Amino acid sequence: MFRKVLVANRGEIAVRVMRACEELNVGTVAIYSEADKDGGHVRYADEAYNVGPARAADSYLDHDAVLEAAKKADVDAIHPGYGFLAENAAFARKVEEADGITWIGPSSESMETLGEKTKARTAMSAADVPIVPGTTDPVTDPDEVRSFGEEHGYPIAIKAEGGGGGRGMKVVEDESEVTDQLESAQREGEAYFDNDSVYLERYLESPRHIEVQIIADQHGNVRHLGERDCSLQRRHQKVIEEGPSPALDDDLRERIGEAARRGVKATDYVNAGTVEFLVEDGEFYFLEVNTRIQVEHCVTEEITGIDIVKWQLRVAAGEELAFEQDDVEIDGHAMEFRINAENAANDFAPATGGTLETYDPPGGVGVRVDDALRQGDELVTDYDSMIAKLIVWGGDRDECIARSIRALREYDIEGIETIIPFHRLMLTDETFVAGEHDTKYLDEELDRSRIEQAQEQWGTGATDAADDDEEVVEREFTVEVNGKRFEVELEERGAPALPTASNGSGAMASRPDAATGDAGGDVAIEGDGEVVDAEMQGTILSVEVEEGEEVAAGDVLVVLEAMKMENDIVASRGGEVTQIAVEEGDSVDMGDTLIVLE
Known part of the structure; x- marks a missing residue:
């Protein structure tokens, strides 16, 4: 070891x-x-x-x-x-x-083989794993997309080679969208994965998203640890995951598990990974392989009793898997709830800052919380919005849901917005409780007003941190020597508090500005035109207009990357672009000025 x-x-x-x-x-x-x-x-x-x-x-x-x-x-x-x-x-x-x-x-x-989607599709097809009709070679010309549409019909999914979770994927509903969506998928692939190569797939209308956890050692042994259902998604980003899937019967479950195992074994894969499938009308199709541990691995750990991360370490150290495929048993049901710092009622807008004034996670039988934050910590918004994961186990799906309702009710967070109210809503939603949802349910069917009501009923909202002027006797400091971090404790008698921000551990430090460029927050507005602001924190991928250009309502002004997704900022009315306050690569906060129109 x-x-x-x-x-x-x-x-x-x-x-x-x-x-x-x-x-x-x-x-x-x-x-x-x-x-x-x-x-x-x-x-x-x-x-x-x-x-x-x-x-x-x-x-x-x-x-x-x-x-x-x-x-x-x-x-x-x-x-x-x-x-x-x-x-x-x-x-x-x-x-x-x-x-x-x-x-x-x-x-x-x-x-390299499985991370690039076209290579993975080729490898899986050779291993007799069903794949969605699509291309195995990269596509660069809009005419290739049109030809695919003529053969297989619309809609078509254009996917970035290095993408995943909806990043770098664009859906073409008809021929008129081909050029724009192809360019957008290529641009997103280049921005996120340094790879603008894309491929095509027939776009399934109402699939379930099923993934199979695998672990393989250096001695040729491959095991699958059952499946997870990740169909509850918002814009292709998973929100709640569960296992086993309520949508599979025993025969389909067995076929999917063995297909995953067969495909991985054929590629001489070693360590943990996940083979993802789309399931529709009783048929399953290979989607992609995630060559890593996944966010939702905890679901599998709870229903199998197998510590996947420990086995990652053991396999990497050369150990042989100590269990056979027949030894893997699925016990009960588990769900994972991503505790994101987002306001679900505001289109899941990520929090722009805040302090965990209260952080009191739930406990009890069958409840697990994976987190890193503690009460008093300042929220870091430079990366993703997930602050914790709540994983709940029950003897069956009904008990798991009942226990999850209890655990979410216990989860007490104040100081920042979270999507806990949304999770509580879903556990009372008839479609989800019945296990009849698909990957489109949140985006296309759920009544948005219900999310607003849940936020109003159960949300705690963001609060301003209270001023704390009391004297501090014991302090902890962080110092760096040669790039290595050390904690230093200092005791002072009768000394006033230092004029810097404090985190929950008592370490005194001021948080540096995360911006990488001069954004529009401090821009002087020229004239009295309409100001187009950033609707969320993110990074400017491209500016689509020039000063002096005439635009119409609905025209794209700026492409903003936020939460790993491209967001088109469009003009609400026509006018002339009189001022551009940002440029490609700038980081912006919610409310920063982007464009001025007159």
Whole structure:
């Protein structure tokens, strides 16, 4: 087993991996950006190293900075968690080539084969795994999309090679949308995955999203750990996951599990992974392989009793799987609720800041909470909006739902908006409770007014932190020496409080500005035209207009990336663009000025 593992991630997944390491008597090392200097994963780790500023590209995604931290800490393995570098084959290869450091995950070669969707489709098809009709070669010309539409009909899904979770996917409803949607998918793929290559698939109208958890060792053994149903999605982003799926019968369940196992074995895959499928009208089709641990792995752990992260570590260390396929038994039912800092009543807009004035998670039989934040912590908004995961187990689905209602009622968070009211609503929703929802249900069928009512009834809202002028006797300080983090305790008698912000652990620090460019927050408005503001925090992907240009109502002015999705900011009325307050690459906050129209 390893001596010391660096977790190349942040937040709850970093803590989750560290807990597994601790139970295996393995030392842990955290990395952190300037925005995360007081993060929960930093507090938990044995050691912590600064890898750069808030911008992910300059810290968590910086290959050299992460490897340098690993060398400084003298680790013998790196676990990437999910997101960031978890499916980056180039980084995995650098770790594989580094002296004395093991990559805890599939090989870079497997990641290249299965991480690119066209290669994965080809590999799965060769293993006799059903795939949705589509292309196996990249598509670059709009005429290729039109030809596909003539053969298979519309709608068509255009998907980025490196995409997932709806990122880099555009749906073409008819021929008139081909050019715009192709360019948008290519642009999104380039922006998020540094790869503008896209492919085509027939777009299934009302599918269930089913995924199979697998684990494979270096000795040729492959096991599947049952399926999860991730059909409750908003804009292709999962919100609630559960297992086993209420939509599968035993025969379909067996066929999907064996197809996943067969496909993975044929590619010589090693370590944990997930094979995703779409299920419609009793048939299933391969979607993609996630070559990493997933957010919802906890669901599988609760219904199988198998610690997937520990097995990731053991497999990477060369151990053989200690159980046969027939030993895997599904016990009861589990659901996972993503506790996101979002206001569901405001189109799930992410919080722009705040402090956890109250943070009191639920407990009791069958209740698990994976988190990293603690009461008093300041919300970091530079990355994704998920602050915790609530996982609930029951003897069957009915008990799981009843227990989930109780646990969500107990979950007390004040100071920031969360989607807990939305989760409570879904557990009383007839379609969801009956297990009859599909991937389109939230976006196309659920009455939006019900979400607003739930937020009004159960939401706590954001609050301003109260001023605290009382004297502090004991203080903790954070210092860095040679990039390594140290905690220093200082006791002062009768000293006044320091004029800086404090996080929940008492460490005194001011949070740096996360912006990477000069956004429109401080722009002087020229003239008295209509001001178009940012509707959410994000990054400017492109500015689609020029000063002096005439635009019509509905024209796209700016493309804003927020929550890993492209958002078109459009003109509400026609007019002339008299001022552009942002440029490509700028970070903006909600309410910042983008464009002025007259």
